[in-house]
Amino acid sequence: MRRILTAAVIGLSSLLNTAIAQTSSTIKGKISDNSGKALQSVTVSLLKSTDSSLVKADVTDANGAFEMVYGKEGKYLLSYVMIGFERTYSPVFEVKNGQGFDAGSITLQPAATKLQDVTVTSRKPMIEIKADKTVFNVENSINATGSNALELLQKSPGIQVDNNENISMKGKTGVRIYVDGKMTQLGSQDLAAYLKSINSNDVEAIEMISNPSARYDASGNAGIINIRLKKNKRYGTNGSVNMGLVQGVTPKGNGSVSLNYRDKKVNLFSNVGINIGRYENTLDLYRVQRDSVYDQKSTNWSNNKSVNAKLGADLFLNSKNTLGFLVTTNFSDNDWTSESNTNISYNPTKQFVKKLVALNTIPGSRTNMNSNINYRYADTSGKEINFDADYGLFRGTGRSYQPNNYLDNTGNMLSQVINRNYTPTDIDIYTAKVDVDQPKWKGKLGYGAKFSYVKTKNTFDFFNDINGVPVKILSRSNSFTYNENVNAAYVNYQRQFSPKWSLQTGLRMEQTNSEGVLTRADGVIQADNTVKRSYLDFFPSAALTWTVDQKNTLNLTFSRRIDRPTYQDLNPFENKLDELTYEKGNAFLRPQYTNTIELSHTFKYMLNTTIGYSHVKDFATQTTDTTNNATYVQQRNLATQRILSFSIGSPLPIAKWWNGYANVWYNYQMFKGKIGANEVKTEIPMFGAYMQHTFTLGKGYNAELSGWFSGPNVWGATWRTKSLGGLDLGFQKQILKKQGTLKLSVTDIFFTNPWTATSNFGGLFINGRGQNESRTVRLAFSWRFGNNQVKAARQRQTGLESEAKRIKG
Template sequence: MRHSQIQKISLVVFIMLLSTISFSQGTYKVKGFIASVDGPVPFVSVLVKNAADSSVARVGVTDTLGIFNVSGLKNGSFFTTYKMVGYKDQNSEVFEINGADVDLKEIQLAADGELDMVMVSQIRPVIEIHPDKTVFNVDNTINATGSNGFDLLRKAPGVIIDNSNNIIVEGKSGVQVYIDNKPAILSGDDLINFLRTLQAADIDNIEIITQPSSKYDAAGGAGIINIILKRDKNLGTNGTITAGYAYGRNHHANSSISLNHRRKKLNVYTSYSNSFGKNYHFMNMERDQYGVVYDSKTESNNYTGAHNAKIGADWFINKRHTFGVLASGNYFDARGEGTTTTDITPSNIGTVDQRLIADNTGTGLNYQVAGNLNYRFADTLGHELTIDADYAQYARESNNYQPNLYLDGNGDTLFENNFRMLAPTNIQIISAKADYAQNLWGGKVSVGAKFSIVETDNTFEFYDVFDGGDVLNVDRSNNFVYTENINAAYVNYARKLKTKWNLQLGLRLEQTNSVGELTSTQSSADDYVERHYLNLFPSGGLTYTPNYKHMWAVNFSKRIQRPNYQSLNPFVNQSTELSFMKGNPFLQPAYAYNAKISHTFKYRFTTSVSYSHTQDFFAQVTDTLGLDKAFLTTMNVADQSTINLGVSLPFSIKKWWSVYLSLNGSYSQYLAQDDKFQTINQPTFSLYAQNSFLMKWGFKLELSGWFSSPSVWGGTYLTKSMGSFDAAIEKKFMKDRLALRIAGSDIFYTSPWKAEATFGDVSFIGAGGYESQRITFSLTYNFGNREAKGPRDRKTGLDDEDKRTGGN
């Protein structure tokens, strides 16, 4: 079995690397790179003209990275003309071809300021590389078809999801998720369930920001993943309808519709999406505890229905003032059933002494409503003010029934204990923030402030079930209320130093006040925990751009990772009678110190080296209670240090073949703080590859996949190699308004995980996975006006350089 798994993973890596073999290019050509203040400009028409009479000798076009190569030219005198909708036509100086290629280097296009409405039909690359972030354009990859928001993260470059659904970027956990540039209000399982309500059709792109500036909240030791939802910018009335079907082990269906009506003064938009299906999961865990082996095997099926809706409007009062309003909601309905079989074998006997069978059934409802009011002022002198006010309410209801049947070694019944657990949760969030920026001191100064308060109310009711009747067990029931207030202010300064250097410095101040209060019949030191702490978070960046081929950047930041609300909740959540989960109200936040040096070649090939040190790293560990019970809890277990070498390589092999490669090699050390925790040192290599092919008759093919060598999850689990290989094909009809997509995910079923861990006197060997191997069919129809409105304002050159240094 292990040999077969290695063969499959090796095949995944071989296919991904084989598809990147390059071919030689011709000679006697003109090449160059076309950019604007916003970066590379794709699909620019390049006309090579004879200098004598201005007749056209050859014609070319820039690729998705702004690069052009026009071949087949003879010796002579020429000049080039560049044409692109939205930019002024531009001619080069006359140049000579004399038996060798000519490199025109970088050409800067100027925007056409008089443009108001144009017909736009551009294709963004699947992956965009920026000095401060990587952008995964979801709508441009057909392999995203049928995926939800959480599964899409598995396809994002450099992102790994561990066995506890933690997000890992560049070898580090502790990522803060944003939705439309705002921190997600949820965490833990609540956040995962919310992301599963989002469909790929709802998402425009995913930004992976490893070095955020001081404008962002300091939360997220490993950085930020910002999920940007779609907003149509076309004038008139238009929309998109999508329907999909997937089959793996079970059937799945999804659909979505988005509508947009835009005029010069008003934009109104709305969308709705849903998904339905049955999802299979499995997990095997063998635990050796005090001379007894507990071998558990779990299989579960969850029936889910997810709904997501939003409606909003933007009122463009004039060129300076914009007012917006947004309301959104999502609903997640789950019904699950699963069986956990645990064989209990004393080591000195060697045969099964007892067997515990837990047939779990449960229902769960999650729903969230949120509202936002926003205002923006911007003038032509560089003054900009934005104000946001948000309110959100989240509720979860769960009802789980758990019978525990004990059998002896012969299969005869010994006894039975049956339980029911009700666990409603309510969360309310209020936040307000203001950001102001203006040109000052030869650069741009940004200041801002934010206030937020979150209250989460968790009730846990434990019932003993006798002869079909439920009896409340008051000793095992409780209520936990957690309130957290964060007040923040920041300042950020960015300026251009001479012509080749750019500087950005920022400082953020955050004050955190929290109270956790447990009400139960069992009093303990966990009943009331109050905390107040004040932190400064510096950040900064320096870039050096000697020419268009090279750009160097140095970034640093201090970040914080606060425990999620469920991790702080001290009540017990039973899995089986021998295993349960328990929060830790005394968890300390983890502080991360990050530094990164990167080099970008021709705005596309990026190499980086980063170092991160995290104090009070916390992770989910399995501890023991008595001789036979084990429980999951979260503890501050170690100080973590990680060195990562990253390489990003987007390039075109042929006009019809584009490739993106992302390679990361990291070395992580976890230095134990707890006596039960073992110090771990682990090197890890990961690979993500995406190949896009433009084929005959309008077909588009994508081959993509990821691979991870043995690594560390949560500071405790040592994992085996794993990976995935995906393939998809697309064909468009009706003047590109109708798209048919067929996609296969995890074709060789190599994404299930295997891991082992030791904590104190307990050792574990585990494996698990979900229904990741699927085939998906999708139809998307775009209707309405395709006339796009020109940008309301233009970014300055300083704004672009600010972005490159990780600024605002």
């Protein structure tokens, strides 16, 4: 290993020495409006003078400045483009090796017609391929209409959502979900419930980042998915109204209202959204355990009511200082009910033994609230400082009433057991962080620090119903508290060494202190009642980019990342789902560590191909095991997981009226380890595809066809699934003088989304299948009002980023 690292260092040094030795030319300038105010985010394009073909592009910074490094001699011109201003061209100039070109100060003139009097028709592409991420621009999608955020993820390139609503990216679990740059503080059921409460009308884009830099928290071995909500980008007063209707097995409704105001001193923004509806799904499990067969068929219903609200303000104190406030909340009531029938038979003779009819009613509520205060300083030298202080809370309650009735073959009652439980969860999260970026050593230096403290309390009270009176069972009741402190610091450096070579490298340090304490109601002390941990980790990352020529670019990246256990996966007590199945926590669950290296090739800024290798130490996954005649699931650490991956994707500009996008991915996963006394050694190929087409039909009409496919897959280390996918079709019409939009779509047209999976491990065979309301008809209406003058919005991340996806309901 040491020889490999030494060779890599020598090779990298050689490349950098070669790059630095090359001569290059710098093309720079500064852009302002006719009042002399610097213009940020102006698109600057370097064009050949002969045919105006694109050579290179850049955007201006907060000071209106741009700087491009290019090494090929020739005659060129510059193009300056920004919405609301006239397109402007520079005179033709000549570039010679080692000689720069200074375009000087450029003034852009406002467009002849005021923006508020016209409709801007330019649109972002549905899918954007960038050097460090893939972006799904949801607001441009017709088939995203009426979807929630969890459904949007399933429609996103390379993203999968399994039957337990766990999210993976290109077949890799451990992905972290961010909302507006802030990692969500939820995991498992609560994360799914929260994402379902976010309506697509409130989502601007979904960003998929497979190899984040050291600036990001180190958690998430599969990378980061950032859901960007819509923000106020216009001066004056403006807003929007959105309404939607979804018809599946039952009707559902959603709606939202946003109201915003912005001038030179303040930006105020707000949004309120609601979702209401009844959702149905089915689950069938055929289980062979020892000498018995359990044939379970169940139907589940969920009555959901949720309200999301966001309120924020940016105060522009002067040209250098900005103060921001943001509060987001989510309130939801989720009444979940299920009805299952399980025929139990003797396997050798297939003779019927008895039948279990189990009903379960779980009324529950969830409250999320996150508050943030942000200070930003930016000067003309390019130095920027961001400070964030955050407080987040999660409150969840749940009560379960579960009668279990055992019947003979004529339907007569043999016995009855009624279980109840009460499961409140309280989580408080405190974070503070500072990030600094500044020009340094002919590049850009970034560094920062972060403090986070998480306090959780979970109560599980279990009751048996005796003669209609709930009696608390002390031996099965407990409370579990978990406190965690993470202190982090990082440094990151990026530099363009020549027109062909650029480097970004960084190192993040995270020091973790945690303590979990289980208190049993009966006072019994177990070996795992208290588990303390303290550990220090370093997470390097690097990206080397080589622009081979005008058509080809290579990018080599490396990162090391961590996945800490979800808070409630550490709770060692048992939660009985019914008389035959339960789930169990694991206080000794260790974090898993992932090293990933990827090489990507970009052709003509469009076709992106990536190959990669990941090695996971202490791979943690949900396993299925048995005890007596019952089955239970538990998170456990296996020894290792290795993944070979490949993906290719590109926009498809087929015709002037027809644009599309296609993405195909493949990986080969290898698992090795133990579950109890049983050896696990599994190798499985996995593949999937995503495609999307948009059609401009004229007279305000547009259409969209999109679909996804996932081949045979693996869940955990023992479950194997069959192929599944979905195809959606939608139409859109602009109305009300193009201020309104009407959308109609049909999802999962061929009903190919239901899943089937099998597991055959450790003497337990399970064949499962299930489906939800994936085939729906959706109708949505949106209306925009107020000022349409576009102004670039301030983008910021809050500090509540690393403690996410770790609260399990």
